[in-house]
Amino acid sequence: NAGVTQTPKFRILKIGQSMTLQCTQDMNHNYMYWYRQDPGMGLKLIYYSVGAGITDKGEVPNGYNVSRSTTEDFPLRLELAAPSQTSVYFCASSLGADTQYFGPGTRLTVL
Amino acid sequence: AQSVSQHNHHVILSEAASLELGCNYSYGGTVNLFWYVQYPGQHLQLLLKYFSGDPLVKGIKGFEAEFIKSKFSFNLRKPSVQWSDTAEYFCAAKHGNNRLAFGKGNQVVVIP
Numbered sequence: 001n002a003g004v005t006q007t008p009k010f011r012i013l014k015i016g017q018s019m020t021l022q023c024t025q026d027m028n029h030n031y032m033y034w035y036r037q038d039p040g041m042g043l044k045l046i047y048y049s050v051g052a053g054i055t056d057k058g059e060v061p062n063g064y065n066v067s068r069s070t071t072e073d074f075p076l077r078l079e080l081a082a083p084s085q086t087s088v089y090f091c092a093s094s095l096g097a098d099t100q101y102f103g104p105g106t107r108l109t110v111l
Numbered sequence: 112a113q114s115v116s117q118h119n120h121h122v123i124l125s126e127a128a129s130l131e132l133g134c135n136y137s138y139g140g141t142v143n144l145f146w147y148v149q150y151p152g153q154h155l156q157l158l159l160k161y162f163s164g165d166p167l168v169k170g171i172k173g174f175e176a177e178f179i180k181s182k183f184s185f186n187l188r189k190p191s192v193q194w195s196d197t198a199e200y201f202c203a204a205k206h207g208n209n210r211l212a213f214g215k216g217n218q219v220v221v222i223p
Contacts, residue, residue, distance in 0.1 A: 033211075040120060042201060042213040043155075058210065090154065097143065100211060102155040 001026050004103035006091050012109045013081040021076040021106050023091030029101075031094045032074040034058075034066065036087040037105075043090065049074055081110045113138045115204050117214035125222050126194055132187040132217045134176075134202030144185040145203040145211070146176055155201065161185060172196070194223045 007022045025032065030051045035043040035058075045058030049068040063085060065077040074093075078085060088107050092100040114137045124130060136142060146158040159170025166178040176187045185202060202214040 035213075040215060042115075042117075042215040043211075044213075045210060048210065092155075097205070099145070099157050099160060101157075102147075104154045 003027065004091055004093055004101055006089075006103040006106050008106060009104070010107045012111060013078075014111060015081060015083065017081050018077070018079050019081070019108075021078075021089055021091075021108075023074045023076065023103060024072050025074075025091075025093040025101075025103075026072065027093060027095070027101070028071060029093035029095045030071065031096065031100075032068065033092040033094075033100065034064070034074070034076045035090045035092065036060065036085075037090060038087050046076065046089075078108075083110050086110045113142070113204050113210075113212040115202050115212050115214040117200075117202050117217055120215060120218060122217055122219045123222065124192060124219070127191050128221075130187075130189045130192045130196070130219065132200055132202075132219075134185045134187065134214060135183050136185065136202075136204040136212075137183065138204065143205045144176075144178060145205070146170065146174070146185075146187050147201045147203060149199045149201065149216075151198070158187070158200070192219075192221050194221050197221045 034046040047066040147155040
């Protein structure tokens with residue numbers, strides 16, 4: 001199993017540009033999550049999904065959108081990038097209430 | 112909402128020293144607790160978890176944590192650290208739905 005994979009690893013955006021961060025898991029987990037990690041702030045939940053077709057907001061959803069058309073994929077969309085969205089983004093998945101497994105992260109810089 | 116507190120964000124210690132990282136959570140009911148570790152440049156990995164049963168939980172790499180319900184705590188310990196334990200450590204708590212609340216992390220630097 002590859003586990004949770006994320007692309008790209010790094011990206012630089014200009015203010016106002018849009019992009020999609022990809023996340024795929026091959027563990028047949030029903031739950032998937034997107035977090036952002038800022039220095040000294042821990043991880044904050046952006047969006048999560050309990051299964052295909054079902055998504056819900058986390059703590060910091062503003063400026064982001066998600067979709068979950070398949071069990072495996074959970075892309076995160078930034079429509080109008082802002083400097084405040086400079087962060088490291090982690091995708092995670094879990095089987096129900098069990099342990100969350102994290103991807104390697106995407107480091108995004110918005111200039 | 113669940114919240115998690117970790118103190119002493121930066122910890123510097125020498126090899127063979129003992130390490131203890133504090134974690135306190137806010138929710139008083141049934142709670143699942145986790146410690147994750149993030150080595151430099153890597154993603155988060157599970158160190159150990161507590162769901163129920165023995166409150167002293169042993170994890171990978173010689174780490175252990177003790178759940179003390181009366182103190183709302185889940186402190187992480189290692190009796191003798193190594194240089195390779197240099198990392199950031201996150202405590203997390205979950206109750207009810209599957210949303211994890213993370214603490215702000217402890218940046219641990221072990222000096223050879």
